[in-house]
Amino acid sequence: MRIALDAMGGDNAPEAVVDGAVEAAQLADGRFELILVGRQDELESYISKRGHSTGNIEIVHAPDVISMSESPATAIRRKREASIVVATKLHKEGVADAVVSAGNTGAAVASSLLSLGRMPGIDRPAIALFFPSRNGGTIVLDGGANSDNVPMHLEQFGYMGAAYAELILGRKNPRVGLLNIGEESSKGSELTREAHELLAASGLNFAGNVEGMDVIAGKVDVVVTDGFTGNVLLKFAESVAHYFGDIIKEGIEESLRAKIGAMFMKPVLRKMGKTLDYAEYGGMPLLGIDGVTIIGHGGSNAKAIKNAVLAAESFVKRDVNGSILIRIQETQ
Amino acid sequence: MRIALDAMGGDNAPEAVVDGAVEAAQLADGRFELILVGRQDELESYISKRGHSTGNIEIVHAPDVISMSESPATAIRRKREASIVVATKLHKEGVADAVVSAGNTGAAVASSLLSLGRMPGIDRPAIALFFPSRNGGTIVLDGGANSDNVPMHLEQFGYMGAAYAELILGRKNPRVGLLNIGEESSKGSELTREAHELLAASGLNFAGNVEGMDVIAGKVDVVVTDGFTGNVLLKFAESVAHYFGDIIKEGIEESLRAKIGAMFMKPVLRKMGKTLDYAEYGGMPLLGIDGVTIIGHGGSNAKAIKNAVLAAESFVKRDVNGSILIRIQETQ
Numbered sequence: 184m185r186i187a188l189d190a191m192g193g194d195n196a197p198e199a200v201v202d203g204a205v206e207a208a209q210l211a212d213g214r215f216e217l218i219l220v221g222r223q224d225e226l227e228s229y230i231s232k233r234g235h236s237t238g239n240i241e242i243v244h245a246p247d248v249i250s251m252s253e254s255p256a257t258a259i260r261r262k263r264e265a266s267i268v269v270a271t272k273l274h275k276e277g278v279a280d281a282v283v284s285a286g287n288t289g290a291a292v293a294s295s296l297l298s299l300g301r302m303p304g305i306d307r308p309a310i311a312l313f314f315p316s317r318n319g320g321t322i323v324l325d326g327g328a329n330s331d332n333v334p335m336h337l338e339q340f341g342y343m344g345a346a347y348a349e350l351i352l353g354r355k356n357p358r359v360g361l362l363n364i365g366e367e368s369s370k371g372s373e374l375t376r377e378a379h380e381l382l383a384a385s386g387l388n389f390a391g392n393v394e395g396m397d398v399i400a401g402k403v404d405v406v407v408t409d410g411f412t413g414n415v416l417l418k419f420a421e422s423v424a425h426y427f428g429d430i431i432k433e434g435i436e437e438s439l440r441a442k443i444g445a446m447f448m449k450p451v452l453r454k455m456g457k458t459l460d461y462a463e464y465g466g467m468p469l470l471g472i473d474g475v476t477i478i479g480h481g482g483s484n485a486k487a488i489k490n491a492v493l494a495a496e497s498f499v500k501r502d503v504n505g506s507i508l509i510r511i512q513e514t515q
Numbered sequence: 516m517r518i519a520l521d522a523m524g525g526d527n528a529p530e531a532v533v534d535g536a537v538e539a540a541q542l543a544d545g546r547f548e549l550i551l552v553g554r555q556d557e558l559e560s561y562i563s564k565r566g567h568s569t570g571n572i573e574i575v576h577a578p579d580v581i582s583m584s585e586s587p588a589t590a591i592r593r594k595r596e597a598s599i600v601v602a603t604k605l606h607k608e609g610v611a612d613a614v615v616s617a618g619n620t621g622a623a624v625a626s627s628l629l630s631l632g633r634m635p636g637i638d639r640p641a642i643a644l645f646f647p648s649r650n651g652g653t654i655v656l657d658g659g660a661n662s663d664n665v666p667m668h669l670e671q672f673g674y675m676g677a678a679y680a681e682l683i684l685g686r687k688n689p690r691v692g693l694l695n696i697g698e699e700s701s702k703g704s705e706l707t708r709e710a711h712e713l714l715a716a717s718g719l720n721f722a723g724n725v726e727g728m729d730v731i732a733g734k735v736d737v738v739v740t741d742g743f744t745g746n747v748l749l750k751f752a753e754s755v756a757h758y759f760g761d762i763i764k765e766g767i768e769e770s771l772r773a774k775i776g777a778m779f780m781k782p783v784l785r786k787m788g789k790t791l792d793y794a795e796y797g798g799m800p801l802l803g804i805d806g807v808t809i810i811g812h813g814g815s816n817a818k819a820i821k822n823a824v825l826a827a828e829s830f831v832k833r834d835v836n837g838s839i840l841i842r843i844q845e846t847q
Contacts, residue, residue: 254699317758327696330704364659364746367586372662372743395750399758411704412744414696416751418727423755426649426731427787434783444779451766451773455759 184214186495187279190221191248191266192286194482197221198229200285203488205235210489215496218279220245220270245269251481255289259297267291271298274474281495283466285479285488292328292469292478299474302504304511307336308471309410310478311347312417315458318401322348323362326467327414334377337361337407341387342514343470344405346506351497352404360393360403362412368392374409382407386514428456465490468498470507475499516546518827519611522553523580523598524618525815529553530561532617535820537567542821547828550611552577552602577601583813587621591629599623603630606806613827615798617811617820624660624801624810631806634836636843639668640803641742642810643679644749647790650733654680655694658799659746666709669693669739673719674846675802676737678838683829684736692725692735694744700724706741714739718846760788797822800830802839807831 188204190197197219204217211217216239219226223244230237247265249258259268267290273279275298284291292308301308309325324340325332341359348357361379363371368379370392382389390403398406398416408416431452434441445452457463465487466477475498479491520536522529529551536549543549548571551558555576562569579597581590591600599622605611607630616623624640633640641657656672657664673691680689693711695703700711702724714721722735730738730748740748763784766773777784789795797819798809807830811823 254701330696330702362747364662364743369586370662375743395747395752396754398751399754408747411696411707412747415694415727415740415744416747419730419748419751420727420755422728422731423752427759430787430790431783434780434786438782440779441783444776444781444783447772447776448766448780449776450770451763451776454766455762458762 184496184499185216185218185279186281186283186492187218187220187270187273188488188492189267189270189282189284189286189291190219190226191245192284192291193479194251195484196286197226199483199485200488201226201229201235202233202485203483204240204492205237206485206489207492208237208239210493211239216241217492218243218273220273221266222246243269243273249287249290251287253287253290255287255293258287258290259293267294268298271295271476275299280499281475281477283477283479283488283491283495285481285483285491288327288478291476295469295472295474295476299472302471302473302507304508305339305343305471307332307339308469309340309343310467311344311470312413312467313464314398314420316399316401318404320352321398321401321406322352322404323398323406323408323413323416324470325408325410325413326417327410328469329410331411332374332409334374334381337374337378337409338381338385339471340407341382341385341389341405342510343507344407345387346510347468347470347503348404350501350503350506354404356388357404358390359387359405359407360390360397362406362408363392363394366392366394378407463490465494468494468503475504516828516831517548517550517611518613518615518824519550519552519602519605520820520824521599521602521614521616521618521623522551522558523577524616524623525811526583526813527816528618529558531815531817532820533558533561533567534565534817535815536572536824537569538817538821539824540569540571542825543571548573549824550575550605552605553598554578575601575605581619581622583619585619585622587619587625590619590622591625597622599626603627603808607631612831613807613809615809615811615820615823615827617813617815617823620659620810623808627801627804627806627808631804634803634805634839636847637671637675637803639664639671640801641672641675642799643676643802644745644799645796646730646752648731648733650736652684653730653733653738654684654736655730655738655740655745655748656802657740657742657745658749659742660801661742663743664706664741666706666713669706669710669741670713670717671803672739673714673717673721673737674842675839676739677719678842679800679802679835680736682833682835682838686736688720689736690722691719691737691739692722692729694738694740695724695726698724698726710739795822797826800826800835807836
């Protein structure tokens with residue numbers, strides 16, 4: 184198996200991507216090889232500077248870089264030799280079996296759609312988020328591949344999320360909930376009321392409506408929502424985590440007592456920190472494309488990149504796309 | 516000034532409402548009187564059991580109770596003598612100047628709309644949420660009075676939120692942001708792209724799009740969003756707070772070291788807890804109605820009720836509705 188990395192994507196690129204690739208390659212044990220896609224001279228000079236050994240890592244040159252703030256649609260059109268574009272092309276051509284990018288999310292989505300296309304039966308791809316929760320983690324989708332959705336999209340997100348939760352989180356017959364603002368089927372927006380009907384008739388293990396608090400409560404394995412709501416939730420959740428972290432940090436800096444207390448509480452605080460550290464969870468797959476694209480956090484460090492590579496490996500090995508296809512076909 | 520309390524509303528009613536009313540009444544110092552609306556015998560028996568002195572508290576009998584889980588529209592129609600319905604009627608008739616309810620939110624909204632109606636120039640009322648943030652607090656609206664909104668509603672939420680932030684939080688020329696999934700004006704859903712245009716032309720101190728993380732970052736004073744997104748965010752935020760609290764509690768229970776650490780860290784942990792305790796913030800006003808309804812958290816304890824009463828007093832005293840009216844009229 185070969186996994187292509189967008190070496191120029193992310194706030195800490197290319198250094199963190201190279202370091203993460205090297206860490207992942209050391210764990211590969213013959214199961215996969217890596218392709219770093221980016222500016223060859225920059226990548227080679229960093230690799231030699233760090234003294235990395237790169238036995239199972241190849242470099243493919245891509246001269247252009249799409250920055251985090253560029254408009255995805257325009258950037259994809261103008262920068263045909265951008266690292267993310269070249270990486271998804273390598274995947275399309277069969278040179279790579281998956282792509283990992285911590286770069287501009289919109290560009291990764293647009294480039295994946297352009298090169299790889301959608302899976303048959305899927306109208307819109309969706310980013311599957313992982314939220315830590317009381318049942319060991321909840322998948323929330325869409326996390327922001329879309330800004331507007333219609334009810335049918337949410338039904339399709341249900342199939343994709345269920346396949347992913349089953350194969351990657353190991354949940355049998357995953358429970359799928361619809362994010363809404365009330366428990367009863369009559370509650371919610373026009374979108375969610377219609378989506379509720381579709382999901383109830385879908386053959387999925389549909390648990391009905393869930394609310395904002397149920398994401399972390401772990402009431403279901405998969406939470407289906409539109410890309411707008413999912414993206415707001417993701418960004419809010421990250422910021423809450425930082426906010427609490429900062430309250431604790433400031434408290435410790437201001438007082439010796441608190442500093443001593445923090446030493447005693449270290450395992451608890453570490454557990455909190457670990458729960459909130461996206462680097463632990465690897466990347467988020469873009470589900471519904473005819474291929475495998477794993478999207479890493481923009482702020483990914485080497486550990487996050489390593490975990491994203493391992494997430495890509497699992498995704499390919501367990502054939503999540505095959506399982507999505509079967510679920511879609513069964514309903515048609 | 517007279518403030519009517521829905522004495523039967525909330526998970527801990529009527530006890531917490533009565534206790535909270537008594538606490539508030541002790542602080543009234545002649546500024547306001549309270550009316551407890553609910554089952555007279557129940558209220559009197561609890562008051563005498565507790566030995567409360569109720570000099571400036573009157574009881575108005577209302578035999579019906581709307582439970583937290585009842586469908587608001589149906590309940591309002593069928594239970595014409597429900598405590599929340601009688602309370603809003605007292606307000607309409609001028610017997611009371613404001614209503615406080617920690618009961619079924621939908622019923623409080625529906626009953627307020629039915630008895631008091633909308634303010635001229637406002638199409639939809641909105642619940643103004645208070646989120647703790649790095650700038651001392653951010654107002655987010657709508658928190659769930661609506662399940663579907665059109666762009667014009669979001670513009671109106673901007674006027675209402677700005678008036679509230681100015682008079683209650685003391686922010687001069689409050690910055691208003693539009694919750695979206697990207698910073699550029701071209702980003703987002705159809706709803707937010709159109710609302711962006713309206714807000715940019717509104718005469719408000721419009722700061723453009725903000726994202727999920729900006730609510731807590733305190734980038735703006737007011738965040739405008741549809742009732743669906745706002746309600747999901749509110750419920751998610753509360754659950755995250757509990758989740759972190761539980762991680763710390765469990766850690767302390769499992770280990771003596773952590774328990775000792777927590778003793779040393781008490782001020783920091785207390786600050787965290789206080790940040791997250793809705794009881795500190797009193798209730799959330801339903802803006803845009805032709806009257807004053809303060810909605811308390813369903814789980815309100817006596818302290819939360821007391822703070823909701825004080826919030827109602829401030830709202831009336833500072834004439835937030837008058838300021839909303841002026842803002843609306845200036846734009847027409």
